Amino acid sequence: MDITEQDEHYNIVADLPGVKKDDVNVVLLDGILTIEAKTCEESKTEKDKIIRKERRSVFFSRSFNLGKSVSTKNINANFEDCILTLSL
16 A cells, blocks of 8 residues: 655555455545455355365455545545555
């Protein structure tokens, strides 16, 4: 995760490999920005016989104190190719 500051805004770029857009949650509350993401394993059918299993479900959560100067109205988000980009 990279955080940069430019003139009057912050940029945050987070690599979230294996995460789908619907599984990302971004919340700004009382100056604390929280980014949460999860990956889910594919469910197997009754016919599947697992030979080796190395993939698993993962939950990721990261919080930053940005202070009260950032407003929820000023957050722009983009999620493309498993990369979350926020401008605050």
